[in-house]
Amino acid sequence: MPLSLSLAPFSFKLSTNIPLVNSNLEKLYPSYCFEEQAFTDYFLQVHNSGLIRQLFRKQARFLCDLREPFKPLDYSQAFAMLEWGMNWTVASHEMSFLLVHSAVLAKDGKAILFPAPPGSGKSTITTHLAFNGWQLLSDEMALINLKTGRCHPFVRPICLKNNSIKLAKKWFPHASFSSIAIDTHKGDVIHVSPPISCCDMRFEDAEIVGIIYPQYTAGNILEIEALDNSNSFMQLSNNAFNFTALGKIGFDTIVKTVEKAKSFRVWHNNLIDLQDFIEEEIL
Amino acid sequence: MSRSLLSQKSIIQLYTEPQLATSVSLRQWESLILVMRSEQLLARFGYRFRDVGVLATLEKCVQRHFENAITLAEHQHTQIRYEAEKLSTYLKGKTKKLVFLKGGAYVLSNCSASIGRTCGDVDVIVEKSDITAVEKALILAGWYHKDINDYDDQYYRKWAHEIPPLTHGVRGTVLDLHHNLVPIISGRMVDTEILFRYTKTHSHGIETLTEPAMFVHSSIHLFFNEDFKYAYRDFFDLYLLSKGKSSEFWIEVINISKALNFKSEVERAIRYLSLCFELKLPSETISLFDKKLFVFELSFKDKVFISGLSPKHYLSTDFFGIISAWLLMLRGHFLKMPLPILFYHLTVKSVRAILESVLGKHIFTKVENSKSIQNNLTSKRD
Numbered sequence: 001m002p003l004s005l006s007l008a009p010f011s012f013k014l015s016t017n018i019p020l021v022n023s024n025l026e027k028l029y030p031s032y033c034f035e036e037q038a039f040t041d042y043f044l045q046v047h048n049s050g051l052i053r054q055l056f057r058k059q060a061r062f063l064c065d066l067r068e069p070f071k072p073l074d075y076s077q078a079f080a081m082l083e084w085g086m087n088w089t090v091a092s093h094e095m096s097f098l099l100v101h102s103a104v105l106a107k108d109g110k111a112i113l114f115p116a117p118p119g120s121g122k123s124t125i126t127t128h129l130a131f132n133g134w135q136l137l138s139d140e141m142a143l144i145n146l147k148t149g150r151c152h153p154f155v156r157p158i159c160l161k162n163n164s165i166k167l168a169k170k171w172f173p174h175a176s177f178s179s180i181a182i183d184t185h186k187g188d189v190i191h192v193s194p195p196i197s198c199c200d201m202r203f204e205d206a207e208i209v210g211i212i213y214p215q216y217t218a219g220n221i222l223e224i225e226a227l228d229n230s231n232s233f234m235q236l237s238n239n240a241f242n243f244t245a246l247g248k249i250g251f252d253t254i255v256k257t258v259e260k261a262k263s264f265r266v267w268h269n270n271l272i273d274l275q276d277f278i279e280e281e282i283l
Numbered sequence: 284m285s286r287s288l289l290s291q292k293s294i295i296q297l298y299t300e301p302q303l304a305t306s307v308s309l310r311q312w313e314s315l316i317l318v319m320r321s322e323q324l325l326a327r328f329g330y331r332f333r334d335v336g337v338l339a340t341l342e343k344c345v346q347r348h349f350e351n352a353i354t355l356a357e358h359q360h361t362q363i364r365y366e367a368e369k370l371s372t373y374l375k376g377k378t379k380k381l382v383f384l385k386g387g388a389y390v391l392s393n394c395s396a397s398i399g400r401t402c403g404d405v406d407v408i409v410e411k412s413d414i415t416a417v418e419k420a421l422i423l424a425g426w427y428h429k430d431i432n433d434y435d436d437q438y439y440r441k442w443a444h445e446i447p448p449l450t451h452g453v454r455g456t457v458l459d460l461h462h463n464l465v466p467i468i469s470g471r472m473v474d475t476e477i478l479f480r481y482t483k484t485h486s487h488g489i490e491t492l493t494e495p496a497m498f499v500h501s502s503i504h505l506f507f508n509e510d511f512k513y514a515y516r517d518f519f520d521l522y523l524l525s526k527g528k529s530s531e532f533w534i535e536v537i538n539i540s541k542a543l544n545f546k547s548e549v550e551r552a553i554r555y556l557s558l559c560f561e562l563k564l565p566s567e568t569i570s571l572f573d574k575k576l577f578v579f580e581l582s583f584k585d586k587v588f589i590s591g592l593s594p595k596h597y598l599s600t601d602f603f604g605i606i607s608a609w610l611l612m613l614r615g616h617f618l619k620m621p622l623p624i625l626f627y628h629l630t631v632k633s634v635r636a637i638l639e640s641v642l643g644k645h646i647f648t649k650v651e652n653s654k655s656i657q658n659n660l661t662s663k664r665d
Contacts, residue, residue, distance in 0.1 A: 065321060096350065245358040246354065
């Protein structure tokens with residue numbers, strides 16, 4: 001029996017024969033996610049590779065209906081593969097939002113985007129803010145409404161990599177963590193469930209007031225550089241999954257977003273200072 | 284849900300009578316959307332429902348999937364037009380003829396089969412004597428051949444009707460460069476001099492076949508072939524190309540099919556269009572065709588073909604569908620290759636696959652030397 005996964009605004013059905021996937025889902029997703037839904041957007045599968053590969057060096061495969069976008073991964077990475085597979089599914093089908101590769105957090109209905117490549121410390125910032133009273137909209141993907149320009153939540157577990165795993169476990173020992181997927185293309189990876197308050201706000205969109213392009217840096221400094229609109233436009237469009245497919249409306253949405261929000265490039269190390277800066281200067 | 288709503292007939296009916304969409308339940312839409320997406324028909328139905336005003340009455344979640352598909356198809360059409368303008372301008376003077384084929388040509392000629400048509404690559408045909416010059420020119424302009432082994436390269440160049448596909452280094456577009464409509468090895472090549480009489484020039488000097496010639500080519504592509512993966516979509520193309528056409532269109536279709544010596548493929552198309560889409564030819568043209576085309580009784584062969592022209596998604600197909608696909612694949616191979624060569628080809632392919640898996644991937648890869656690197660810069664391989 002496939003499992004229902006209602007992850008507003010999208011709904012999935014998942015069939016899997018890998019126990020690790022089931023146990024992580026139960027640990028990380030609140031129970032309302034598993035309720036039966038009236039309509040399923042995407043049918044997913046995470047299965048082990050058949051025949052001989054069940055016996056040695058077991059593999060996990062991801063399928064979205066009949067399409068298999070990735071090569072198999074190691075069996076122990078099956079849950080991470082499902083999370084990435086869901087991101088792929090949304091990014092390659094959904095055109096009703098402008099989709100930006102970005103973390104989004106909000107306070108009092110005002111959202112900040114953190115578009116950044118892996119290694120920039122984006123997920124560490126996300127975890128820090130989500131566990132300090134901010135609303136997590138997404139760790140991976142900003143869903144920007146093409147008409148209103150507001151950002152919709154797509155609340156999912158936060159994906160932490162390498163050194164940040166240890167930090168997050170130290171800072172928030174009571175949070176729900178997934179099993180570790182070792183040695184993926186992003187290094188060691190773990191998923192952590194956001195506080196339940198974030199899940200409760202899964203239908204509440206937010207106005208984008210700031211865009212921060214973070215870069216983690218060694219040394220205890222916080223350097224901030226204001227970005228002009230054209231510069232911010234270029235970076236935001238480079239991070240948008242469906243920018244070219246959306247054509248003019250995608251272009252207009254990015255222009256409006258950039259014009260409304262303040263943009264900064266930030267070299268950070270101290271999360272408290274970064275949070276102070278955002279709360280005092282942008283909100 | 285029952286398979287009945289996902290059958291070839293029901294989905295066709297949903298296209299010809301789109302008002303039926305209002306009585307489809309949410310659970311039925313789940314499966315229908317899966318099948319339509321996998322058959323590459325989601326955008327086509329999206330336009331259909333939108334044009335008759337049904338789309339807006341459907342549930343929001345259902346609407347969204349059709350609108351997503353429409354957006355993606357529109358974007359692809361923009362890309363195809365851009366690519367065609369670039370190619371036509373760039374190759375002007377480098378080849379006598381450059382004619383766009385199949386999905387790309389539907390889009391470029393803006394004919395009825397362009398509606399919601401998506402395609403994985405751009406297909407063009409040039410005269411055989413121009414193909415080397417065109418290939419070299421394209422490589423200079425940033426197109427390259429993806430990794431392909433010596434045997435496959437030789438297969439293309441000796442037996443096929445096209446050279447190995449070219450990919451654009453920046454834009455990623457895939458281009459299939461043909462010099463004939465069917466493989467050389469089949470012994471059924473068309474005379475391109477005749478084919479090129481039936482072309483039409485559009486803006487920016489872009490050339491496609493005329494609509495009757497497109498119908499003939501699409502029939503050949505569908506029935507003189509072993510690959511029925513997207514046959515259901517291609518069948519819809521034929522329907523859209525032929526719907527409501529006058530007797531001049533059909534007379535031209537007959538003439539072209541005779542001139543190219545592919546009359547039976549066209550007749551097959553007409554037979555199945557009449558049976559499945561209830562296509563009605565203008566009464567004055569019916570006498571031009573064999574009466575047997577319009578007999579309702581189905582032979583086993585008909586059943587196999589109709590099954591091949593049905594959705595392949597597992598929600599929609601059955602055991603007979605799987606058997607049919609297999610029979611049609613065998614038939615297509617026999618049509619295209621004389622038996623000894625087919626046997627040789629399949630043996631080489633399987634032996635090489637076994638040896639590569641046992642002895643390593645590069646057992647057949649030739650060692651690179653400076654001379655071949657230099658050749659790569661100037662000629663065929665990337």
